[in-house]
Amino acid sequence: MSKPLFTNEEASNAAYRNIRDAKDGPLYSARLRCEYYWQFFERHADNEFLKELRSNFYARYWEMHLTTSLILNGYDVTCPKPGPDVGILYRGQRIWFEAVSPGPGDPGHPDFVAAPKPGEVSDVPNERMVLRYLNSISEKYERQYANWLEKGYISRSDAFVIALNPCLIPFEYADTTPPRILQAAYTVGPQYLTLDKATGEVVGSGFHFRGSIKKTKPKALSADVVDIPTGVFQDRKHNGLSALLCSRVDAVNHRGELDGDYQLVPNPHADVPLPASFRFRGIYYAVVQTGDGYTVTPQGLKLPM
Template sequence: MGLFIEPPTDADRGYLNLWEAKSNGEMAIRAALEELWVKYEPYADAGFPSKFARHPDEHFWEMYLTVLLLDEGKKIRPRKDVLKAEREVGPDICVLEQGRKVWIECVTPGAGKEGHPDSVPELGGKRTLHAAPRRQVELRITSSLKQKRDQIRAAREKGIISAEDVSVVAFSGANFWAQSATGGIPHALSAVYPIGEEYMIVNGDTFEVIESKYALSTKIPRKGGPDIARTAFLSGEYPELGGLIWSRRTIGNFVGQGCDFVYAHNATAQTKLDAKWARWSREFLIHTTKDEYVLEELTQEK
């Protein structure tokens, strides 16, 4: 069976557009999705095409991530080997390694309630300048991170995830990919570490930039409630998580594009992935000293 089936009555509008595929762009996206499906089908839950038709963004993310990990040479457990209890409680993806498993829970946060000051705002059609909604994106990430942490904790308590295993949360920014564009610190990193605004130290005589640093910022401000700590990966409250994956790839912008995966290691994790476990687009470690936090971005192999 192919990925695109006769649409159910409650199919997503975007899915219907791709099912009809009237434009060259839509035909190219549909063909690329079918190519992903050929690789992903042995790892997919039963009824995946029907679920994809109703919630394409969420299910695309799980499929896309799985296929890229397969292309990296990772050994992923096929669906036929997943026990019923693990399907109901365990994370979405299980990577098999010698002596342990790497569990990956996928999540595609929504933008929040439309019009709420803490939700990610829609991009208007008018060409106007406005501040990038970093705060709102960070809030969407921290909210989902806590929920997924609790799910992984429950899976550990049930014995599905062992003490030697590594658990990772993989975030898709599909619902606010344009609003989260940045050339600096990725939003997912500043949501879990106290990284504030970047500032420069400048030579007063030559105006040459001597050094760039980031201000310490321990809270994400909220309009509709108490501020949220941006210290999840330093506080010790998320030891179950080895780190997080962040991507802005969506159904509409993955064709012909390379991997954009960012990986942020959790400094307080009980079990962690090795550095350069995969060929991430960007990878970050945090080193703590007596006086400061040192952010290290690892050089990626080409």
């Protein structure tokens, strides 16, 4: 028998309560959308899903959204417990997806991303935001992925994708150039422009090299500054990672097609590459190694028929 997604049980998460209690408007539309996804996802949900949705709404919603997008794209999904959130078989290749929703971090820590104050103009703390991405990638890859391999839940011949949804990080309603997911994957930093001194016209552009981001240790530990490496696709320590996926979708801010805002970034050095023809809707970042660098080309996608 089907269980309701939203209940009147105590819920600590404000988003859950607001969507559950809405009678009209965007929040009510969000509730209907969530309940529609639940029709597809319920039989794949773990035993703690409904309970944790009430306290950790965005993370569990992202897991449901990702799984439902795969189902509606025609894939037969498997959701092992324990193991990665969802897996599919694509043209003979097993692909696992692990969803993660990085938040703003802990106040007082050097990678904490504080929300902008109303009425004030704030600089976007882009490097701290990229650090939040890197922290989530490290947690999922170095701890969980390694543990699943060791215990045999997944195989070294399987492709593995970490799927980030950073909508809980302040300022994440807009991306940068280059996208932050690329700034985590590669040693690439902010864009620069070259101007003609005489005319002031832009005559060229490029991107700064950034191999690390400086991070001050919490005062409780020390005042030392450490360099956090970027470029997880280039360090050869993450070759078990086939791709990164990024989406900023949340339950209320619906972005057209279910997977229409997905950013899919394949790892050119993966031990098990993502199949070259695998796509979501959204943007696929095709990469070609050129000398000691990389050319990354965004491609708008349509699913193959």
